[in-house]
Amino acid sequence: MAGTSEETDKKDCSVFLAWQDAGLVLSTTSNEACKLFDAVLTQYATWTNNESLGGIDGCLSKLKAADPNFTMGHVIANGLELIGTGRTVRLDRELDSAVRAMVALSKSQPLTERERLHVSALDVFARGQLPKACDLWEQILQSHPTDLLALKFSHDTYFYLGYQRQMRDSVARVYPFWTRDVPLSSYVKGYYSFGLVETNLFERAEKVAHEALAINQTDAWSVHTIAHVNEMKAEVEKGLKFMKETEKNWKSSDMLACHNYWHWALYYIEKGEYEAALTIYDQHIAPVCLASGSILDIVDNCSMLYRLHLEGVKLGDRWNDLLGVTKKHTKDHILLFNDVHYLMSFLGAKDHKTTEELLTTLQELAKAPHEDHQLSLAPHLGLPLCQAFVEFENGNCDKAVDLLYPIRYELVQVGGSDAQRDVFSLLLIHAALNSKSKAKRNLARCLLHERDLLRPKSPMTERLIRKAAAVHSMA
Incomplete structure (x- = not known):
């Protein structure tokens, strides 16, 4: 019996000791809590819900039960809510209460400095101070380069901020520590490759992403990087071939599959094959969004439909279907990038009341000075961007151009990827093309011409150039 008990004790301590041996002490006496924390982090890092474990939500529920006072359990639970940008502390009393409780709990316990920095980072994130949160995560990474939670939280937040070089270099600084023997190291290659693609280092990005896929072909994020490379270079046929060949490997990544299908559909829009794009939308993009309500899925749906709208494609009831998941976020104002995508759906569905509500509530929040980084950008970026969409839909193309053109190089600050923000560039081009002003048509x-040099042989650019020539000849 004594021998059996000793073996059990060793097994019970295994996960706790593994974290300790990695220099990432977790302040809990529950090995079960450590195991569940590990399971949640793994699912977050790999963009998958492991249903055999109950998915992320199931694991979080068990984690809280295993040790209700485990501070890092509260950190990962609250962090995923905040990073998901589907709930706002400002409007959601339950989330606000959870963040306050996490901070209070941390003050009543003997925690490591690393754990305290994690709490502080989420506390300032909850108040909208995203750059400051990143500074705190970077402080953790300087001392603990294999802290995957700090790395992933900062990576996602840099993305929201449009801090492209910081997103790349944050991973680069810890990259040498992620040797093959460190769990999930191949996924860090995927994060780094995305930072490379967003700083226009396409060949290097593709190389690193392929290195990650050679280790784990189900890495949907590295697939996503390569999809971006092909999108940014307008290598449409190469992109279509790659997505078709790899689909079986990433389609079960339920948190990212919708987005990868979005990239696939973009190639068809680029080619002008709208029915093929709509087939992907109807089969793989819309159903996931309507079921999940996740913000990434919502953004993909709004963006894709709006691109098709700009191309003159009839969309039937699709905008109205989408309204059911976007309307509840009218007053969120967590990220300006999200706001403008919700707005696309309101305009598409011709819901004038909700459009006005989004704009009015954003204007009210933007009036007062406050610490929220995103809202501080609203007066000179968020509101003109939103208004440009409204003016375009109202047929005021000249006004849309006047609003959008002066801020085009600053829009990176609203976040998202270059590929995602391309919808703003397309809006500007379409507004200028349809302007009554000769000067704006010349613009x-x-x-x-600028787009053609950036993406040589782009079928969409060639179509638009022909349209511009026709408009010019009629003028």
Whole structure:
């Protein structure tokens, strides 16, 4: 019996000791809590819900039960809510209460400095101070380069901020520590490859992403990087071939599959094959969004439909279907990038009341000075961007151009990827093309020359250049 008990004790301590041996002490006496924390972090890092474990939500529920006072359990639970950008502390009393309780709990316990920094980072994130949160996560990474939670939280937040070089270099600084023997190291290659693609280092990005896929072909994030490379270079046929060949490996990544299908559909829009794009939308993009309500899925749906709308494609009831998941976020104002995508759906569904409500509530929040980083950008970026969409839909193309053109190089600050923000560039081109002003139609031609050099042999750019030539000849 004594021998059996000793073996059990060793097994019970295994996960706790593994974290300790990695220099990442977790302040809990529950090995079960450590195991569940590990399971949640693994699912977050790999963009998957492991249903055999109950998925992320199931694991979080068990984690809280295993040790209700485990501070890092509260950190990962609250962090995933905040990073998910589907709930706002400002509006959601339950989430606000959870963050306050986490901070209070941390003050009543003997925690490591690393754990205290995690709490502080989420506390300032909850108040909208995203750059400051990243500074705190970077402080953790300087001393603990294999802290995957700090790395992933900062990576996602840099993305929201449009801090492209910081997103790349944050991973680069810890990259040498992620040797093959460190669990999940191949996924860190995927994070780094995405930072490379967003700083236009396409060949290097593709190389690193392929290195990650050679280790784990189900890495949907590395697939996503390569999809971006092909999108940014307008290598449509190469992109279509890659997505078709790898689909079986990433389609079960329920947190990212919808987004990868979105990239697939973009290639068809680029080619002008709208029915093929709509087939992917109807089969793989819309159903996931309507079921999950996740913000990434919502953004993909709004963005894709709006691109098709700009191309003149009839969309039937699709905008109205989408309204059911976007309308509840009208007053969120967590990220300006999200706001403008919700707005696309309101305009598409011709819901004038909700459109006005989004704009009015954003204007009210933008009036007062406050610490929220995103809202501080609203007066000179968020509101003009939103208004440009409204003016375009109202047929005021000249006004849309006047609003959008002066801020085009600053829009990176609202976050998202270059590929995602391309919808803003397309709006500007279409508004200029449809302007009554000769000067603005000339601007459209100039913008298309610029686009043509950035993405040689782009079928969409070629279509728009032909349209611009036709408009010019009729003028």
